[in-house]
Amino acid sequence: MSSLDHEQVLIRTGTRSGLPIIVAVHSTALGQAVGGCRLWHYADWRDGLDDALRLSAAMTAKCAVAGLANGGGKTVVAVPPGIEPDPALRRAVLDDVADTITALDGAYATGPDVGTTPADMAVIGERTPHVFCKPAQHGGSGDSSPATALGTLAALRAVRRRLHGTRTLAGARLSVVGLGSVGLRLARLLADEGADLLLSDIDPAKRAASDELGATWVSPEQALTADVDIVVPAALGGVLTEEIVPRLRCAAVVGPANNQLATEAAGDLLHRRGIVWVPDYVASAGGVVNALTVELHKGTPDEARERVEAIEHTVADLLATAEHRHVTPAQAATELAQRRLTGAW
Numbered sequence: 001m002s003s004l005d006h007e008q009v010l011i012r013t014g015t016r017s018g019l020p021i022i023v024a025v026h027s028t029a030l031g032q033a034v035g036g037c038r039l040w041h042y043a044d045w046r047d048g049l050d051d052a053l054r055l056s057a058a059m060t061a062k063c064a065v066a067g068l069a070n071g072g073g074k075t076v077v078a079v080p081p082g083i084e085p086d087p088a089l090r091r092a093v094l095d096d097v098a099d100t101i102t103a104l105d106g107a108y109a110t111g112p113d114v115g116t117t118p119a120d121m122a123v124i125g126e127r128t129p130h131v132f133c134k135p136a137q138h139g140g141s142g143d144s145s146p147a148t149a150l151g152t153l154a155a156l157r158a159v160r161r162r163l164h165g166t167r168t169l170a171g172a173r174l175s176v177v178g179l180g181s182v183g184l185r186l187a188r189l190l191a192d193e194g195a196d197l198l199l200s201d202i203d204p205a206k207r208a209a210s211d212e213l214g215a216t217w218v219s220p221e222q223a224l225t226a227d228v229d230i231v232v233p234a235a236l237g238g239v240l241t242e243e244i245v246p247r248l249r250c251a252a253v254v255g256p257a258n259n260q261l262a263t264e265a266a267g268d269l270l271h272r273r274g275i276v277w278v279p280d281y282v283a284s285a286g287g288v289v290n291a292l293t294v295e296l297h298k299g300t301p302d303e304a305r306e307r308v309e310a311i312e313h314t315v316a317d318l319l320a321t322a323e324h325r326h327v328t329p330a331q332a333a334t335e336l337a338q339r340r341l342t343g344a345w
């Protein structure tokens, strides 16, 4: 049996909801642990515990690599099969989550994750200050997509410099897969800067926005395998499969989509093909960096923007480490997290 490498895990049966509320605090070495609140169905609550343990450890790495003074944590509310939380049960769950966070005495703050929304964070915020990503009308930082897009742009600048010796995206050829909240914002920023864009989405209604930006509209498959400088995955995860990677014709893959690598082997394959890949949790950190800076660290919007734009330096550091140590960027990110966690910045 492996050892517990978390600082603490609090598991309670919610006094109001009767549901298992699990909060895993992986690390507070760099500061308060943060991580979203997942409200999801699990056949067995122990599966929810596994998720909380795994995802909180991943948050420690994400925060450390992003240079945040925060550690990793996670809340999982394990909803048994067959129960669909109605508004009353949902309210009960959120109050139970807030009380559990209060019991941790500031060691952990939560935000939205699968199954919860910024509006839910406002409800949790009625009982505890240790919450972020509340809607703007509740004093929060609001929609995280603009900051996520800005952070991805910063990551793209670092990669552009690495590929072509310049940080401007003017004249760079990029394809964006997914024109949702983040992808479309990012496409606009790239178009403003004069990038040569191929845009795609499974939703044909997004074509109008693509035309407006003067971009070339292609299918998601064409966008992924296009002969461009950088492919930007901005839709769902798992796009980088062992089947697709050999067909890529780009020099780099950098985007906000979560969990882009379908398998670890796909990551190795990218590396062997000499395609630069920035781990998604690094490229997509802008949203959480902005929310934490403004809401938990009480920074100004300018400070938050500066921190989001610092993702450019983080990525440059990461790529330099990967090259120097002959490792994948994912391994380099793990090493960077370790260096920061042990104070050896």
Ligand SMILES: NC(=O)c1ccc[n+]([C@@H]2O[C@H](COP(=O)([O-])OP(=O)(O)OC[C@H]3O[C@@H](n4cnc5c(N)ncnc54)[C@H](O)[C@@H]3O)[C@@H](O)[C@H]2O)c1
Pocket (backbone or CB within 6 Å): 144, 145, 146, 148, 177, 178, 179, 180, 181, 182, 183, 200, 201, 202, 203, 206, 220, 234, 235, 236, 237, 256, 257, 258, 284, 285, 287
């Ligand atoms: N919103 C944020 O702040 C944020 C932060 C970190 C990471 N992310 C990640 O970035 C990605 C995009 O997030 P979002 O908020 O823009 O989501 P979204 O739901 O607003 O947009 C996703 C878009 O992708 C399209 N899409 C879905 N499947 C597709 C496919 N197979 N090919 C092409 N397009 C497809 C959808 O039609 C939609 O337009 C997600 O993976 C998300 O987890 C988002």
